[in-house]
Amino acid sequence: PPDYWGGDRNQVKEKFGTAVVAVDASTGKAKWVYQIVHHDVWDYDLPSQPVLYDIKNAQGEKTPVLIQTSKTGNIFVLDRRTGKPVTEVEERAVPTSPAAEGEHLSPTQPFSVGMPTIGVDPLTEKSMWGVTTFDQLYCRIMFKDSVYLGPFTPPSEKPYIEWPGLLGGMNWGGISIDENTGMMFVNDMRMPLRMQLVKKEDTRKFNVSTDEVPGFMGTIRPQVAGIYGGVKIDILQSPLGVPCNTPPFGSMSAIDLNTQKLVWQVPLGTVQDTGPLGIKTHMPIPLGMPTLGGPTSTASGLVFFAGTQDYYLRALDSATGKEVWKARLPVGAVAAPLIYKSPATGKQYVVISAGGMSHSPDVGDYIIAYALPDSITQK
Template sequence: MQALPQCLRARFFWCIAVLLLSAIGVARGQAANSVEWPAYGNDAGGMRFSPLKQINPTNVKQLTVAWTFRTGELEHYKGTSADEKAAFEATPIMVDGTLFFSTPTSRVFAVDAATGQKKWDYNPDVYLRQDLSEITSRGVSCWPAPADKRASGSSGKRIFVATLDGRLIALDAVTGKPISTFGKEGSVDLRKGVGNISVTSPPAVIGNTIVVGSSMGDNQRFNYERGVVRAYDALTGALRWSWDPIPRSKNDAGFTTWKGAEATQTGAANAWSLISADAERDLVFIPTTSPSPDYYGGERIGSNLYASSIVAIRASTGKVVWHFQTVHHDLWDYDNASQPLLFTFTKNGKAVPAVAVGTKVGHVFILNRETGVPLLPVEERPVPKSTVPGEEAFPTQPFPATLPLLGLPKLEAWGLTPDDKAVAQRRINSLHYEGMFTPPSLQGSLIAPGNVGGVHWGGMCYDPQSGLLITNINRLAAAIRLLPREKLAESVKNDQELLRAETGMQAGTPYVMKRSYLFTKDGRGIIMQTPPPWGTLVAINLQKGSLAWEVPLGYMMDITKYPQAKQWGSLNFGGAIATAGGVIFVAASLDGHLRAFNTQDGSLLWEVALPAGGQATPMTYQINGQQYVVIAAGGHGKLGTKLGDYVVAYRLP
């Protein structure tokens, strides 16, 4: 080509530069049009915050159904009693334009994020006639984790699911086929050497390591399965390390906090909830639970480290870095049920890596992520003594000194009518109660709040723009009575209330446990026996140490007959998410609605009836320039909400 004159040459290169910049801009625009939700809590630390702003308080009322996907899950329950326990509690993840999620029976689906069309599904064929305490799966995990520089060695993404029957399975994210080089034909047996465990939460992903806990039944015996946490190589499935929260030998740290001839045979203290990961610091944060059984600790006198704790473990070695015990010598089933939330806290003008811990008691602890030292004051306060022969309740418990209590700090009788209230008062008067941390007793004790929270497995979210920590909570008291085993038949013979109560045999201890809750149920519905609200959505200003706002969440009674029930709140299971648009999304309540609240003041902005119960945490993402909000709506068998098999996506018109 003939050489161009200098003036034309300059214009030519200017045009080329413009074209190149335009191409880069288009590429960046395409990237900006897609915002993922790559882990259960969006980030590996479970902050459950999205930077998306398209949906905001002014337009959220315009949300409509974009698509609905059905899993066909209910067909899998036929011929079994699975529907009595099944709960669709999954939160989908979104990676590379695809939603990935699991059903209660651990089946995995990949769905196009824009259209809701199925790409593939995988069925691990869980046998539903085996003894399963829970039938749920809260989701799957994707490897490698975004921006995790520690991950390497494979060109393809993998989807990990941990199943009800104790398997860790690696699937190709594109095809849904098991990775044949992982474990044995794509699967690792988690029950091998441990026992009859399940897994109900997605595993944590950090570098080339997959960290997984376990779920097991409660209160049936003293020597339950060991609550080990294990780490596996994400490429091969090889075991990297295993950590038992209960010290088994004299050389183990914490051994002296377990006293009794058979204390080392105690089971559980497992991590059934979400494990958080900090790749930069090579740490995973393990939320452990009560030792077995939940309500009698005479075989394990002492504070019982590392049960009912948050434990930071070095992901590369499995070594404990620090621990913080939220309940000493747990006698109340106060598992750490919610995911430890990793965020940045400002103290004395400095940004500090922190972890927020919300408990069933209703406590919120803010700890230094690197050391476990409280960033806000914690006090050890005296609590009631046990009157049960053989038991020794721990003399003190930790209380956050400057943050509000979110549980049920005091008990009063309540009823729809004066007669209802009188019945409630008689019941409360018949039970032992000395305030928070009243231990179980032979007479029967009031545990307030009961084992469903406070802060439950739905957990917390954090909005870094406003500095608000947001969570939904329950306010429900439990009645716990221990019955001498040799007098069990005599004790329940003429006591209809005890006959109806849930029974935990607690084999290996002198006592059988009976558990019920402070409500009655009749043709009017569930009649609570303590004052409303029974379920709320709460925002805490961490810098001020005070409630920013608190509003009722949902309702439990027929609002055509009892319109005031909208102000009474509902028991709830499933969490909330926050967005940069100033909107909080949450379902969880028993009335089957998805709701949007204003982050600033908690005002209700929008609500829509779901096709089935919404006992799950929603998520949000953007694709093709459009923001979507998605929730699993499949109900909860134990709670009696409507069962279904729906995943519903909403967007603006």
């Protein structure tokens, strides 16, 4: 079905769309279903895998849970035996108008209030940002000329803002958990989109066939089913190509699963390999850039991450988020780092696959391993 219009969805699609499903491996039948977004018309699918973990209560009793991140910035903790939330979830009223023609939106959506929400502070005209006064003014004009009613702004034929948007929030890569401390680590992306539904007869204005898939941003994404031929998607950004929202555009967060509290949050990445109009600044300004990929934590108190717009593999102190080491990569990486120990020598390695960061012209095909010098490991 089309991502941004759901007027003709059947009951099966309504039940299983944007949901976590537990399947009985012996029968293939669903044991339970927990829906993260009702009647999803925002492309808020669940791009990262759920993570299994056991949470202890004050008496030391364990509850087997499943932790699912989402593009909406909500983190859901479910009892994996039943699919019921372990932390508090509220069904809150959300806007149902202005709705697209033939649409029927859900009047409520689940909000995981028992866990921290990551990277989705509401946008305002005042929060529009720019490198210069002129592009900040441009961003404010674009904001005022768009419909924005929160994270579930109804898609329509009038330009509307989707935030956190189909990019997230929390996207690829998932989370990493230090089981010794109960600390969970997750990265996010903060990039609002300006979108607009386009009827089939109007797609000719954009010279796009509904049988072809053009570039992702700044054009029409075709939708064959339904009354709309596609959706126009643009990053909400200034003429210089800089996002309109206030930085950071990406961060790493640490959450204590024992208390469900945010422990620290730090911006990730610099503008070194990006810049206005696609020109690299070569300046390591730690603005915090959009991230893709996932973190990998260690029992020794480190969090490795490579999915930033600048080309580095980094190690953060898991207790504070402070950067303690980094290595330059030939191109960007969206893979999670892999950590393994050689069975022959007992030496530990960190490996990263680097093929190029999204929206970057620099691509490659590298697998790079790092290790501490023998002079250190043998002490």
